[in-house]
Amino acid sequence: MGSGYKDFAPGDVLTAADVDGYLMRQTVMTFADASARDSALSGVLDEGMVAYLEDTDRTTYYTGSAWVDIARLGSGGATKQLGTYAAGDVLQAAELNAIGTTTAYTPTVTQGATTFGMTVSTSNYWEINKLVIYFARMSIASGTGVGGNALRVSIPVTAGTSQNPVVGSAIVFDSSLADPYSCGVWLSTTSQISFQPTSTANWSGIGSTPNIAFGTGDIISFTVAYVGA
Numbered sequence: 001m002g003s004g005y006k007d008f009a010p011g012d013v014l015t016a017a018d019v020d021g022y023l024m025r026q027t028v029m030t031f032a033d034a035s036a037r038d039s040a041l042s043g044v045l046d047e048g049m050v051a052y053l054e055d056t057d058r059t060t061y062y063t064g065s066a067w068v069d070i071a072r073l074g075s076g077g078a079t080k081q082l083g084t085y086a087a088g089d090v091l092q093a094a095e096l097n098a099i100g101t102t103t104a105y106t107p108t109v110t111q112g113a114t115t116f117g118m119t120v121s122t123s124n125y126w127e128i129n130k131l132v133i134y135f136a137r138m139s140i141a142s143g144t145g146v147g148g149n150a151l152r153v154s155i156p157v158t159a160g161t162s163q164n165p166v167v168g169s170a171i172v173f174d175s176s177l178a179d180p181y182s183c184g185v186w187l188s189t190t191s192q193i194s195f196q197p198t199s200t201a202n203w204s205g206i207g208s209t210p211n212i213a214f215g216t217g218d219i220i221s222f223t224v225a226y227v228g229a
Contacts, residue, residue: 020044028059030050031099034067102126103157107136111207112146113215130228132157137221140214146212150205152192153220157228159190168224170195170204171197175217181206185224193224 006018025046031037033055041049047064059070102124109116123136134156145151151172164210168185172195184205194205202209 010215012019014106025049025221030054032190034060037067039225042134049136064118081133087119092095105136105157107156108140108154109138109140110145111151112149115140116140116145116214125227127157130160131225132159132228133223133225135223137219139219141214142215145212145214147207147211149207150188150194151207151212152188152194152215153222154192155187155224155226160166160227160229162187162190163180164188166196167193167220169225170220170222173219173221174212174214175219176215183222192229193222194207195222 005027010012020209025044026048027050029037029041029049031051031052033053037051037060041062042186044092045062047062049062050059050070051061051067052059058069058079061070081207103126105123105125106120107118107123109118117140118138119141121139123124123134123138125132125134132155136153164186166184166186170183170185172181172183173179174181182199183197185193185195186203186205188194188205196203197206197210200206200209206212207214
């Protein structure tokens with residue numbers, strides 16, 4: 001086993017047992033991978049040994065029965081959201097700084113059978129654990145919607161429910177009437193949101209009620225927060 005600490009005095013003889021006990025078994029040893037570590041140390045395993053693995057950039061220690069990680073970066077060194085950490089993982093500074101970084105997203109906007117061409121001013125989201133915060137401002141560049149159908153916008157991360165919860169607020173601007181609608185935003189499916197004017201009690205969604213065929217120049221601006229699947 002490891003020998004702990006020894007204060008050598010002048011003239012002491014450094015024996016093989018001293019080298020093994022005080023030095024070799026108490027250093028941070030470096031190996032190409034776990035197989036190389038296990039092969040080299042199989043006959044001298046000792047609780048408390050520490051070994052660094054070059055292939056995965058992991059530092060491991062021997063518990064007396066198994067090798068376990070002292071610290072672990074994201075898979076392949078990549079930044080992970082908080083929800084993807086396992087017990088024993090250590091949150092590194094670079095990963096902490098990356099949490100909350102926005103990701104760009106290009107939505108699909110439809111009304112009935114029409115898929116609009118969009119000019120997107122901004123469309124970004126955060127994902128922390130299962131919390132998704134998505135904000136966007138965009139205008140219709142091409143296409144004419146089918147009136148009587150709800151205006152729908154795809155969302156970047158599949159939602160955990162489609163039970164029509166209100167998840168945000170929006171302004172939908174009908175350029176033909178120069179009329180902005182203040183709307184609540186709700187999950188119409190697990191992959192889309194719709195917009196409900198606050199002045200309308202019918203939950204069929206703007207485009208259906210009121211009946212509007214959206215088209216070029218109309219603007220959609222919203223912020224939503226929901227729980228991902």
